[in-house]
Amino acid sequence: MLENRRTQVSIALGLSLCALLVGATVPVSQLSLFDRGDRSLLLQSEEDADSAVLALALLDPDARADELAILTEGGEKRDRLRARYLLAVDRLSRGQADGAIETLDGLEKDYDLLAPYILLQRAKAYETQGNTAKATETWQKLAQSYSDSPVIAEAYYTLGKNDPSYWDRAIAEFPAHPRTVEIARIRLKQNPTDRDLLLLVARHGIYLQDYGSYLERLVQNHGSQLTPEQWEAIAFGYWEKQDYGNGAKAYAKAPRTAENAYRAARGLQIDGKRQEAREAYRQLIAEFPDAEQSATGLLRLASLLDPKEAIPYLDRAIANFPDRAGDALFERSRLLDSLGSNTSAQQARQSVLTQYSNSDAAAKIRWNFAQERAAAGDYQQAWQWGQELGNENPDHELAPQAGFWVGKWARRLGRQEEARQAFEHVLKQYPQSYYAWRSALYLGWNVGDFTTVRPLTPQVVRQTERVVLPAGSDVLKELYKLGRDREAWNLWQVEFTNRPSPSVAEQFTDGVIRLGVGDNLDALFMVSSLAWRDRPEEREQYKILKQQPHYWEALYPFPFLDPILEWSRERQLNPLLVTALIRQESRFMPKIRSVVDATGLMQVMPETGEWIAQKINLKDYDLEKPEDNIKLGTWFLAYTHEEYNDNSLLAVASYNAGPGAVAGWLDRFGFGDPDEFVEKIPYPETRGYVEHVFENYWNYLRLYNPQIAEKMKQL
Missing domain, CATH: 1.10.530.10 (Lysozyme)
Incomplete structure (x- = not known):
């Protein structure tokens, strides 16, 4: 339905x-x-x-107009400047160009942080008035006076409608600015196969709804002329758009790194090309035998092979990659089960528990044992396995589930104090989890149960x-705090130069800025996928970030x-x-x-x-x-x-x-x-x-x- x-x-x-x-x-x-x-x-x-201004920044223009007007006359200096800027853009949004121009008059002299943006708003106000001469003069002043500010791409865009040389300057100086991407798209309507323009869109237009069509045009018309570095940019674009089949082809032509080789193989696997994926994984493992991507490649390759053929690859992962040995040994036990070697499979699982007790595989084994015992009505053994999982694998995704059921099983065993402790442990250690809600309910909190949650308000x-955003320039942070989301997003497209491998701060900033312009799907992905970071220093940064509201x-x-x-x-x-x-x-x-x-x-x-x-x-x-x-x-x-x-x-x-x-x-x-x-x-x-x-x-x-x-x- x-x-x-x-x-x-x-x-x-x-x-x-x-x-x-x-x-x-x-x-x-x-x-x-x-x-x-x-x-x-x-x-x-x-x-x-x-x-006082930042308390008004996200309100509707009509709701804040009177308070902003008052703040332009009194209060701390920076608040007066911020109030004038917001009041002017609000007036402009309502078509009150005269009031906007009056409010902006001379503001750039004192509010130097946003000076180029003040000229931008003034130029727009003159355009709204129909004063073409004054608007052109202001656009030219913006372009001449603030050559280092990406916002001048807006001036280049407008001035270039009458003088194409400005559009050339935008492409040369600020190729990542959305206005420049728009310029490239306009010119592509006249010359649909221009390689340089297509490359510009491929690198900087990932947010476009029809982005894939530009990649297709670029590959079809210029594929034989592209450099490995250009193929890498195209591959990243395909990957971001979840076009993994074409992404695999592009990564195969990109510079030969372990990461690119892995993505070439993984893309083929996701695309359903099992035989090609097997060969690509073998190439990855042969070329980069010690790379961490090869450890994952060995496990992926084993999943594509018959059990007898797969086991040697798992043995290689066990021998060469200690961090993944538990996972490989667990997969080996599953294959041995499928071959009817149940004793060997059980020995492999026991080895996981003893040799790799903290591994993800050990957590899965413990949870399987706990569920089996609970299904048999042996809540004492189920409780013990659940406890062991929580102690040995506290960071595994199964830990909150196990912790909650430890509490449930303790209740069934009549151990009410242990149950309470288990539920509180889930709330303390995994407060964001579904099982924290269930635990809160069993602790008597007024959070609504399945049968009572509907009518609550x-x-x-x-x-x-x-x-303050954790990454980006001071100008970006100021625009964001003032609720100027589209302007902040435009600037971030220029400042965010490390898209394929962003820092924790950059990735979070990107997610937050996407939220501001309604790109919620990718925004929530960027923020939530920070949990996937596995390098120790990045894990630590992520843990710190998670503590921030x-x-x-x-x-x-x-x-x-x-x-x-x-x-x-x-x-x-x-x-x-x-x-x-x-x-x-x-x-x-x-x-x-x-x-x-x-x-x-x-x-x-x-x-x-x-x-x-x-x-x-x-x-x-x-x-x-x-x-x-x-x-x-x-x-x-x-x-x-x-x-x-x-x-x-x-x-x-x-x-x-x-x-x-x-x-x-x-x-x-x-x-x-x-x-x-x-x-x-x-x-x-x-x-x-x-x-x-x-x-x-x-x-x-x-x-x-x-x-x-x-x-x-x-x-």
Whole structure:
């Protein structure tokens, strides 16, 4: 039926939030949504903490106009300058060019950090007035006076409409600026096969919706003339767009590094070309026998071979790569099982536990043993294996699940104190996990259970300021703090020169800036995939970043808040549950479509949308419009709740898999223990979907609800 896939709200999060909230005792269900919190929590400098302007920066222009006007006349100097800039751009956005010009007059002399941007706004204001001469004069002044600022690409773009030499200068000086990419695209309409222009778009236009067509044109017309370095840029573009088959071909022609050789092989594997992938992995291993990519290559190659042929490659990984030996030995045990060598397989698993106790493979073995014993009713042995996993493999993705079930099994054994300790351990060590929510419930917290979560309307404390970005220039950071998201994004395209291998700070900055312009899918990927870093120094940087409130704010944003609140109230749904489901379905992308044409924020199938529209007598709607999509999607979510007596677990599962599948599971498994029911869902996609939706719900609750945030602090 439905398939899985801003308002200006920045929120006070995590532990910093809790300092304000000691003593709050109002029940979650009785609290109104989105009260404003202390404005200093997300700011990193004393100067910014005292800024009245930054408290207004993310409000609607109409909502802040009077306060900005007052601040232009009084207060601290930097606030006056910031207020004048924001007031001017607000007036310009409403077509009030005269007021904008007056407000900007002489501002660049004092506000030198944004001086070129002040000229940019002044030139736009003259254009709005229709004063072509003054506009041209200002554009020329911008181009002449601030030659080092990438924003002059805007001046080059406008001036180049009458003098093509300016467009040449933009291409030569600022090829990565979005205006320059636009120039290249315009010129390509006249000369569709120009190699240099196609290369410029290939390197700097990855954000374009039709980006792949430029790569295709470049490869078809100039493939034989491209250098290895140019092929590498093309390969990276294909990889970013998840076109792994073409990416593999391009990486095969790029400079021969271990990383490029690995991606050439991996791309072929993902593309379903098993024989070609096998050969590419063999080449990788032969050329770079000691590279870390070859360790992964050996495991990947083994997965593509028959068991007897695969085992020697796993033995090689065990012998040559100690960090991956546990994984290789575990895979070897699985192959031995398939060959009927059960004793040897068991010996291999025992070797994993004794020789590589901290490995991911050891965690998997322990969890398998724990599940087997629990299924047999031996909760004591299950508890022991779960405990051992938590002690030996605390960083593995299975650790929060094991920790939660250690608590459940302790309860079944009558050991209530040990159960409490286990649940608290999950909340302390894995606070972001689905199992932290389940643990909080068993500790008696008012967080909503599957059968009670629907009607809750949790209080959430919001913020309207932003932190200093961890990477980028001072100009970039100022634009971002002022809520000038598009201008910050344009500048970041020039400053972000290390896209193939960004630092932790750069990757996080990229994710946050993408959020600002609504590129939410890639934004959340950039932020969440920081967890994949495996180099020790990067792991440490990531751990530090995770302790900062703005990391979680970026992972759990609140776009489209107004229609979510409106239709959640209308459908009597918990707005955080609706937000959580939208985050899982679409990553807040209004026009996203699945391979089966599920559309928009709540991934409504066209035929389902038509059925709902008839039910609610909606004559005109567009599934790509947030308001319409949420209106229809929340109706269906309420419908699935009503079908299952307001059991949100079953309602969410039905939203993903359909009511027929859920009815079948109820017949097979019953519903005595909801946690066991989730574990038994036979569709891996739906089980993951259920856990992720409620994990999202829990994170919105724990980060933004004062009472839950305070309880987390007390742990």
